[in-house]
Amino acid sequence: MHGKPSNIDDEQLYLTRVLQLMDRQIAELEATVDDRQSEIVEMKRHFWDEVTVDKDEMFETYVSIMQQAKDLASHERVQAHAAKWMNKLRKHIDAPYFGRVDFVETTDPEVLPVYIGLMSVTDEASGEHLVYDWRTPIASLFYDYAPGPVRYRTPADMIEGEMTLKRQYLIRGGRLEAVFDTGIQIGDDMLQEMLKRSADTKMKSIVSTIQREQNTIIRDDAHDVLVVQGAAGSGKTSAAMQRIAYLLYKYRDSMRSEQIVLFSPNDLFNDYVSNILPELGESNMTQTTYQSYIEHRLVTERRIEDIYDQKERLMSTAAQLVGEDIADIESVAACWKASASYKLVLDTYMDSLKREGMRFIRFGTPKRTIISAEQLADQFYGPFADWSLPARMDKLKDWVLTELKAWAEREVKRVYRKLAAQPNYLGTDDELRSMSRKQVNKWLKLMRVQAKKLRFVEWEEMYLDLMRGLPTWTEQAGVTVQEPGAATNPMASERYANDIGKRTVERFEAGVIPFEDASPLLYLIESVEGFDTFNHIRHVVMDEAQDYSPFQYALLKRLFPRSRFTILGDWNQAIYEANRMSSVASVEEMFADKQVGVIRLTKSYRSTLDIMELARTVLPYGEEAEPFNREGEKPELHLLSDEAERLQFLDSCLQRMKADKLQSTAIITKDEAAAERVHAQLHALHPQLKRVSKHTKQFVSGQWVVPSYLAKGLEFDAVIVYDAEEQTYGHESDRKLFYTVCTRALHRLTFLVVGQPTSFLNNWLSAIK
C-alpha cells in the first residue's frame, strides 16, 4: 500500500477494498473446495479402476495403490485447508480489522500503514499485506506504544523507527461506524465502550483493546514459568486466553491446541471460557480440573471429597465454633495436610517403607490363592531390597507375571486331567485342552491386568497405618502440627496429630477420602510406583492458582515435566485458607529450577469505579487494585427486618433487573444450603431463576442463585449479596471470600442485611455517611 488513507473517506475506500478482496478470496476458495470435493468423490468411486492389479507383480500393485492413496490424501488436505481458510474469512469479514499504526522504519522513509485484525489478509496478486494478524511481531506496536519512537522484535532482529499514527476502528457488519485516533493507552473511549457492555453468557476476547501490561503477558516467551498476580477483574483469564492464541500462532508449525492444558476451578468455568479460542479462529485447548485428574488416578471405592465439599465442611465447623476459644481441628488438619511440613511426614513414612510396612494384595481366584501377600512382601524385602521403591515395584510386577505364567501352564494341565477323568463324554481330546485353556485364561487375563497396572498394594490401608501412628511419624519427621500462624507447641502438636489421625481414620471408614488427604495419598502412591507424566504437553495454564496447595503444585510440576507454565492468581482472592500456596514468592520457590517471570496486573477493568472503591475498603491491606474510571450506579445496602421481608425485597430486585434488561444477575449466598433455600422460595415467582451447584456445567445468561465460592472467576451485570450480615461473614477468614463476591459485579452491587451488616463493610459505610 502506497499512500495512507488519512481521512474518513479514504478509510471508507480502504475498507471497501479489503472487503472486496475478502469476498473474492471467499469465492475462489468456495470454488476450490467444491472442485476438490467432486474430485475426491470421483477418486473414491473409481479408486480401484486406477490401480493396476497385477498378480505376477505384487510390488507394482502395491506402488500403484500407495500412489492412489497419496493423491487422495493430498486432495483431502488441500480441501481441508481451503475450507478452513474460507471459514476464517467468512467469520472475520464483518470486522476485518480494528486498529492501525503508521510506521516509518529508521532505515526507510516510506510510511507503512499497518492495519491490524484477527487474521491476515494479503492481496496475492500484488503481494500487499492489507491486514496483519494481531499476533505478528509488527502488530505489537499497536499494543505497546503511543505515537513516537518505537521498536519491535522479529525472530531475527530488533526493528526501530517511528510511529506517526495510531488509530482504532469500530467496524460492524462490514460498516465503518467510528474511527478514533489514540494516544498512550489503547483508546479509553473504545475500552469504555467495551466495558459498558452487558456480561454475555461467555467470556469474550479482548483483542482490540488489549492493554500494554496485558500484552507483556500475552507475548512473553522468555520464561519457562510465567506467574501473574492480578487484581480482581484485571484481565488475567482474558490475557491467558489471548496468550494461548498467540502461542498457537507463533508455534503453528510445532504446537497443536491439544498440547495445551488449562486447569480451571470447575466445569462451569471451563464452559465460561470455552468460546474465546474459537472466536479467535483457533481450536480449543484441553480443559480440565485438578479434581478430575485425582478421580482418574485414584482407583478407589470411597468417595473422593472435592474442594467445595471441604469448604462447606470447614465453613460449618467454623460457624459452630464462633465465640468459642478452642482451635478448630478441622481447619488445623486441612491447613497442615496441605503444607510442606506434612510432606516431610509422608517422606519419612515412605523412607520406612524401604524396610517394612508395604501391604500387598494376594493374587488368585476367589477360592484359591496363587501368590500370597506374604510371598509378595518376601520378594519386595528380599531379593529386590537393594533397589529403589519404583524399581522394586517394576521387578515385582515382572516376577508376578512370570509366576502367573507358570501357574497357568500347571493349571491348564490340572484342569485337563480333571476333565479327562470325568466319566461322561465331554468332547475330543483337543476340545478338552481348549476348554481347559479357556477356563484358566479367564482368570489369567484378570490377574495380568492387575499386575500390569500395579494393583497389588493396599494403598488406602497403608495411608491409614500412617494416620494411626501420626504422632510418632510427625515426631520422627522433626515437624510439628500447629494452628496456622500459631507458635510451635510440641504438647499441642502431639494432641493435634492424635486427633487428626483419628478423625481421618473415621472418615475413611465412613467411605470418604477427605479433600486434604487425596493429594497426599496420590503422592504416596506415585512416589512408590513411579510418577505419571504427560510428556507431550507443551504448555499448562493454571487459573485461580492461589487455590492450589504446595502438594498440588508439586504433583502438577511432575506430571508435565516438559511443559511451560502460565500461572494466574490473585492472592487477594485466596478463599480456600486451608488449601493454598501462600504467596507469589512461594510459587517462584516451587519452580526455582526454572526460568520464572512474575508480572503484576494492578488495573481492574471489570467493575465500576464505585464498586472497586468499595472492594478496596473490604481488603485495605490487600494487593493494589486500581479501578478503571467507569461510572455506574452506586452500591446499595438494604436493612431488612426478617427473612420474609428479605425474600420480598429480593423478588422486587429481580423484577427490576429484568425490567432494566440486565443480561445476568447473581444472587450470591454464602453457602449451598442458603442457595437451595433461596432458590426454592423464589422459584415459583421466578421460574427462570436457576441455581448453580458444583455440578452445573453450562454457563448461560439469566438470573442465578450462586454459592459464594462457585462465583469465583465469573462475572455478572448485577450482584445481590444475599446475606451480608455479621452473623454470616463475621470471621476474619471470610474477608477474602467477601471481597471475591463483591468483585463479581460489573455494574450493580446490592447488599441485603437482616441484623447487623458485616464489619467488612464498616469502612465503606463510614465513608458514604
Ligand SMILES: Nc1ncnc2c1ncn2[C@@H]1O[C@H](COP(=O)(O)OP(=O)(O)OP(=O)(O)O)[C@@H](O)[C@H]1O
Ligand atoms: N483489555 C481489556 N479490554 C476490554 N475488556 C477487558 C480488558 N481486560 C479485561 N477486560 C474485561 O474485564 C473483565 C475481567 O476480566 P477477567 O475475568 O479476565 O479478569 P480476571 O483477572 O481473571 O478476574 P478475576 O480474578 O476477578 O476472576 C472481563 O469482562 C474482561 O472482558
